[in-house]
Amino acid sequence: MTYSKRDTNYDIIVAGGGFAGCAAAVAAARTGKKVLLVEKSGALGGAANVNLVNPFMRYYTKDSEGKPHTVLSRGIFGEIVSRLGEKGGIRGNIFSEETLKSVLDEMCTEAGVRVLFHALVCGADASDGLVKSVSAAGKSGIMKLSASYFVDATADADLSFLAGFPCRLGREKDGLCQPMTLCFRVGNIDTGLFRKSSDIMQKAYLEAKESGATDNPRENILCFATLSPGVVHFNTTRIVKLDPVDPFDLSEAEIAARRQAADIVKLLREKVPGCEECVLLSTASEIGVRESRMIDGLYMLTSDEIKACCRFDDGIAACNYDIDIHNPEGSGTSHYYFKGEDYYTVPYRCLVPAGSKNLLAAGRCISVTHEVQASVRIMPVCCCLGEAAGIGAALAAGAGCGVAEVAPSAVRAAITEAGGFVG
Numbered sequence: 001m002t003y004s005k006r007d008t009n010y011d012i013i014v015a016g017g018g019f020a021g022c023a024a025a026v027a028a029a030r031t032g033k034k035v036l037l038v039e040k041s042g043a044l045g046g047a048a049n050v051n052l053v054n055p056f057m058r059y060y061t062k063d064s065e066g067k068p069h070t071v072l073s074r075g076i077f078g079e080i081v082s083r084l085g086e087k088g089g090i091r092g093n094i095f096s097e098e099t100l101k102s103v104l105d106e107m108c109t110e111a112g113v114r115v116l117f118h119a120l121v122c123g124a125d126a127s128d129g130l131v132k133s134v135s136a137a138g139k140s141g142i143m144k145l146s147a148s149y150f151v152d153a154t155a156d157a158d159l160s161f162l163a164g165f166p167c168r169l170g171r172e173k174d175g176l177c178q179p180m181t182l183c184f185r186v187g188n189i190d191t192g193l194f195r196k197s198s199d200i201m202q203k204a205y206l207e208a209k210e211s212g213a214t215d216n217p218r219e220n221i222l223c224f225a226t227l228s229p230g231v232v233h234f235n236t237t238r239i240v241k242l243d244p245v246d247p248f249d250l251s252e253a254e255i256a257a258r259r260q261a262a263d264i265v266k267l268l269r270e271k272v273p274g275c276e277e278c279v280l281l282s283t284a285s286e287i288g289v290r291e292s293r294m295i296d297g298l299y300m301l302t303s304d305e306i307k308a309c310c311r312f313d314d315g316i317a318a319c320n321y322d323i324d325i326h327n328p329e330g331s332g333t334s335h336y337y338f339k340g341e342d343y344y345t346v347p348y349r350c351l352v353p354a355g356s357k358n359l360l361a362a363g364r365c366i367s368v369t370h371e372v373q374a375s376v377r378i379m380p381v382c383c384c385l386g387e388a389a390g391i392g393a394a395l396a397a398g399a400g401c402g403v404a405e406v407a408p409s410a411v412r413a414a415i416t417e418a419g420g421f422v423g
């Protein structure tokens with residue numbers, strides 16, 4: 001596919017270049033459609049890039065001995081993992097976000113996706129369920145970009161909201177969302193000694209909380225290994241009760257979370273063996289948002305259904321990650337774990353905003369309850385949801401029909417043919 005620089009009309013526009021958006025764009029472009037991927041930052045990868053989120057949470061079932069059995073997230077996600085492996089950019093579930101950025105650049109380029117960085121989708125021209133164009137803010141003003149079909153992979157359902165489709169925010173009873181977290185990396189750690197010092201670190205953290213040395217409401221310190229020797233990944237700041245789609249609240253959250261990160265680094269240096277000379281290498285460029293707006297779709301998947309491991313006729317992605325809820329009000333994290341071989345599927349209808357003719361949603365903003373979002377939101381599953389949306393939009397474009405009229409069996413067949421898994 002060749003594009004002229006000022007091309008403003010596409011078959012499909014995908015808003016947001018995270019796992020969901022990249023998979024949607026690549027899947028659609030591979031069918032020969034003219035696809036524009038609009039991303040507000042300067043690289044692909046979404047939360048893995050802008051929020052430093054790592055590693056991939058579990059996307060396979062386990063057998064009776066606890067060994068990996070069925071891989072649930074395959075297709076484009078499987079290709080990404082393979083390409084990361086070929087470049088030495090993954091070990092187990094831990095990956096290099098720098099390698100990820102180049103893998104996604106390559107996959108989009110090879111598929112013929114036109115990528116537009118530094119462009120924030122900030123408006124939509126829509127009526128009667130039909131989106132005609134989106135506005136994107138760039139350095140020189142607002143661009144109008146048109147397409148026949150659209151995919152909202154902004155994570156916050158920005159496009160659906162701007163186009164006037166009904167959306168919800170957070171949990172049903174009070175609208176509170178899961179906490180926001182600014183991830184950060186600390187280097188120059190003797191990781192051998194650090195691993196043995198976990199109890200000391202957790203005790204020191206509880207003491208710091210009690211003495212008021214930090215206002216972080218999280219119950220413990222959550223950290224992970226990285227691919228780099230001496231570097232540890234921290235996913236442990238916690239900001240609650242702020243609105244993740246309000247820039248003023250987000251600004252307050254960034255500042256408070258940076259303070260919490262500094263508190264932890266001080267504590268590490270002063271109290272934790274192996275960390276005496278540690279340095280804060282980076283905080284994420286943006287605070288991570290676990291949950292925000294979600295669309296009201298043709299179907300809303302509920303926790304009863306996923307706990308019963310429902311597999312739907314129009315299932316387009318499979319998941320068994322636990323219902324992992326970081327307390328929206330303060331301390332504590334609750335988990336509901338699926339048994340080894342169990343999994344559920346996500347219906348295609350959860351990607352279709354109610355009343356939409358040509359817009360699909362993908363990633364963590366699909367139509368599910370607060371509890372279900374706590375399970376489907378992981379990167380491998382978001383990638384599969386994106387692939388399904390890209391295929392759904394491409395099939396609708398091919399047939400010239402509405403996105404709700406696409407036969408789910410055709411979406412499922414195309415996913416399976418491309419190496420994906422639909423349950």
Ligand SMILES: Cc1cc2nc3c(=O)[nH]c(=O)nc-3n(C[C@H](O)[C@H](O)[C@H](O)COP(=O)(O)OP(=O)(O)OC[C@H]3O[C@@H](n4cnc5c(N)ncnc54)[C@H](O)[C@@H]3O)c2cc1C
Nearest residue numbers: 016018019020040046047057121155288289363364378379
């Ligand atoms: C702190 C934290 C820790 C997490 N830990 C893990 C973990 O360990 N493992 C795991 O698998 N998952 C984890 N997750 C969940 C996971 O990272 C996200 O749910 C997932 O990445 C969502 O994918 P997505 O493609 O829907 O959205 P995102 O990855 O958020 O991508 C959305 C993209 O859209 C862009 N964008 C947003 N709005 C606009 C707009 N208006 N116009 C243009 N572009 C826009 C953004 O810049 C971004 O690139 C974590 C999430 C957070 C916040």
